[in-house]
Amino acid sequence: MTTRLPVLVLFIGAAYCLLPVAWVVIAATKSSSELFGTSTFVPGTALLSNIVELAGYRDGLFWRWAGNTAIYAGAGAAASAALSGLTGYALAKFRFPGRTAIFYVLLAGVLVPGVVLAVPQYLLLARIGLADSYAAVLLPSVVSPFGVYLARIYAAAAVPDPVLEVARTDGAGEWRIFAAVALPMMVPGLVTVFLFQFVAIWNNFLLPYIMLGDDRKFPLTVGLVTMLKQGNAQPALYNLVITGALLSVLPLIALFLSLQRYWRIDLMAGAVKG
Template sequence: MGGTGPGEGPAPGAGGPDRRRAERERRPPLRYRIITVSLLTVAAVYFLTPVYWLVVSSTKSSSDLFGTFGFWFHDPDPLGRLHQVLTYDDGIYARWFANSLMYAGVGALAATLLSAAAGYALAKFRFPGREGIFNVILAGVLIPGTALALPLYLLFSRIGLANTYWAVLIPSVVSPFGVYLCRIYAAAAVPDSLMEAARIDGAGEARIFSTVGLRLMTPALVTVFLFQFVHIWNNFFLPLVMLSDSDLYPIQLGLTSWTGYADRQPELYQYTVGGAFLSVLPLMVLMGVLQRYWRTGLTEGSVKA
């Protein structure tokens, strides 16, 4: 009478104190948490301070940029300053911005698809010379892009593509690191049994890759796309070597050209700072939009057998 009968669960709250005690025991000691939070705070301040300075400085005139305290506002007019940047020299900055979006967007998308196809093939198909090809790709990861800029310029000049959009786009679609990452991820995330089931159902290899492989490789593809986008967006040396027409410049090269004339036109200092502020906005938006795919990939990987 009054006992817990068969099939009845424990009374509400039973085991609650024990569970909370176990959770407290699993938590790291307070001093370790304080040290961790302190180090993360210092790192955050270190990385965010230049961004804060850029935001503050983009609201100032050229005279205020050098004559006032750098980390606080003085007569801020952000919309007016940015309007001056966008309308200077018949809106050349907007053209540079569009060029950078085209170089980085098209180049990163093409590099991601090429890396996915190459990595998937190296991971899931056996053919003569597979490991040799992969070793050559790994060697490509170790070669700095600056070492290839001059040979690429000579090659593109020979075929008549220097000083064109293609001179920046074509080298941007090759990502040895992307191929390496996609091969490692495809080998772990795309089960052979699932591919065999798709073949039994009559699916061809191209369809298996597009409907099964690409879906399962999404976190890796997002990583390759973001890394390649940032790399192309910040690339300075390759456009410097390849391009001589200012209408083809990306943002980085265009802002550098403004800096070269700033001694004769002091307002270009402010325009350069405002242009630099605008140039980081796409990277911030892209990181905020795509980071959820990283979290999804990590969660899926944590529950795989």
């Protein structure tokens, strides 16, 4: 009985999370008439036609949104992982005045919701003429307090101080030590930072919604919401929005599957060390 209860709770939680996904998958296969006229979990026959119609919407605007999202998420997450790695390594391995205060400020930054910062960020970027530009979405995405915190914790645990001292004794400079010694050890942690930031940027709605006015610069989140609003006047767009939502999730699934090997390697390494 004691083991069945946790399993039951996990099963209910999994069902709660997966049922909406299952509904999206099934609804994406339906035409407009099937979407509103058939049972909820009965598959339709219009998936391919929905994809074709979505691809042709306003001369392929959906694919432009997808490309924009890939740029925002890919470039933003890569820059964020690089900055987090450098900052986290410096906070973990160097002693300097104010180090603890900086770390506590970062911890405080983790607790601040992004919603609170969106409007001030818009005002700052608009003042320097970057509103309604790709940079307006990319720049705020580069700094991730949680990414720096995670990189700092990982660097402290994964990069042994004696190894760094041996490299310094051999005459290596600090940049070379970081690039050749510390960075390879930190790769699993930085992959985690990259993935978390990639998913956060990919799913971000409020920041690009505030920053951008040109719909050709929209990411998928904002673009699909604009389509959903138009569905009030054109109900035929509802099934296209659902199909777009399904397609927008597939890259995230592929990314998780392709990067999970880094976590597996890291867990195996931790088991060997233990």
